[in-house]
Amino acid sequence: MPVMNMIQALNSAMDVMLARDSNVVIFGEDVGYFGGVFRATEGLQKKYGLNRIFDAPIAEGGIMGAAVGMAAYGLRPVVEIQFADYIYPATDQLVSEAARLRYRSGGEFTAPLTVRSPYGGGIFGGQTHSQSPEAIFTHVAGLKTVIPSNPYDAKGLLIAAIEDDDPVIFFEPKRLYNGPFEGYQDKPVVPWSKHPLSEVPADHFTVPLGKAKIVQEGKDLTVLAYGTMVHVSAAAARDANVDAEIIDLRTLLPVDIEAIEASVRKTGRCVIVHEATRTGGFGAELSALVQEKCFYHLEAPIARVTGWDTPYPHVLEWAYFPGPKRVADALRAAMET
Numbered sequence: 001m002p003v004m005n006m007i008q009a010l011n012s013a014m015d016v017m018l019a020r021d022s023n024v025v026i027f028g029e030d031v032g033y034f035g036g037v038f039r040a041t042e043g044l045q046k047k048y049g050l051n052r053i054f055d056a057p058i059a060e061g062g063i064m065g066a067a068v069g070m071a072a073y074g075l076r077p078v079v080e081i082q083f084a085d086y087i088y089p090a091t092d093q094l095v096s097e098a099a100r101l102r103y104r105s106g107g108e109f110t111a112p113l114t115v116r117s118p119y120g121g122g123i124f125g126g127q128t129h130s131q132s133p134e135a136i137f138t139h140v141a142g143l144k145t146v147i148p149s150n151p152y153d154a155k156g157l158l159i160a161a162i163e164d165d166d167p168v169i170f171f172e173p174k175r176l177y178n179g180p181f182e183g184y185q186d187k188p189v190v191p192w193s194k195h196p197l198s199e200v201p202a203d204h205f206t207v208p209l210g211k212a213k214i215v216q217e218g219k220d221l222t223v224l225a226y227g228t229m230v231h232v233s234a235a236a237a238r239d240a241n242v243d244a245e246i247i248d249l250r251t252l253l254p255v256d257i258e259a260i261e262a263s264v265r266k267t268g269r270c271v272i273v274h275e276a277t278r279t280g281g282f283g284a285e286l287s288a289l290v291q292e293k294c295f296y297h298l299e300a301p302i303a304r305v306t307g308w309d310t311p312y313p314h315v316l317e318w319a320y321f322p323g324p325k326r327v328a329d330a331l332r333a334a335m336e337t
């Protein structure tokens with residue numbers, strides 16, 4: 001199988017679906033001739049033409065409104081919002097129209113649209129290019145929310161999202177796009193982010209939505225993470241010398257509560273790691289679910305390691321999101337309780 005980074009895997013997924021299904025169309029800001037700001041759609045317009053890959057104005061509400069109409073008509077639009085921070089003007093269309101279309105029409109219409117967007121920090125993008133708004137969309141009934149952590153899953157999950165008959169928010173951790181991150185200016189190289197590239201099938205395959213993956217089995221405690229934090233958590237477990245079972249959620253909504261419950265019942269401890277701010281973050285929902293399902297199996301309080309409750313700090317971003325040290329400290333504390 002070819003070896004790909006995440007950008008190449010995403011591009012391959014869209015290429016496969018464009019060839020496979022004539023109803024798939026891709027549009028958004030700079031996705032056509034330019035190939036996207038991160039080059040995820042590079043070469044697709046030349047291969048499939050202007051009618052299927054085209055640019056849109058910088059008007060996220062318009063992009064999403066057009067996508068809802070296309071989806072109701074029978075197309076399968078894949079739209080790119082250039083950064084997750086830009087998605088807020090499109091939220092009304094997502095919440096009030098896309099998420100409710102199946103229900104308000106009594107099942108006569110569906111909204112098979114996919115919204116791709118880079119999210120999270122780590123590239124010094126500043127406050128308007130680094131946010132992690134996933135919890136907002138997990139609160140909306142009718143939307144599915146997906147975040148991959150590696151190229152193989154990125155392709156399989158994206159194909160599954162495009163084929164799904166309901167709207168899917170597909171957030172892509174930009175820190176993982178191009179493989180190993182080699183630091184920035186005076187920042188040291190961070191070994192935990194030197195994750196390997198993946199062997200990814202060139203043809204069609206899917207990773208099911210709503211199914212978590214145990215990326216590392218263990219008996220001491222359970223770590224629930226997604227996106228970049230999967231790699232951070234694995235490094236932290238090594239640093240803390242803790243036999244942690246690390247679960248990559250992959251899909252936040254619907255979340256794989258069966259996998260979470262089975263792991264926590266086995267280990268008796270749970271640490272939740274995400275990059276977004278703590279208050280109202282998806283970790284709070286996970287904590288409540290674990291408490292409801294596993295209370296009598298817990299040997300220690302559920303812990304959360306998250307971003308701080310502040311606006312995203314441009315110059316201090318590497319202190320903002322959890323790193324291996326902060327996660328390792330939480331793992332040790334959970335084991336000592």
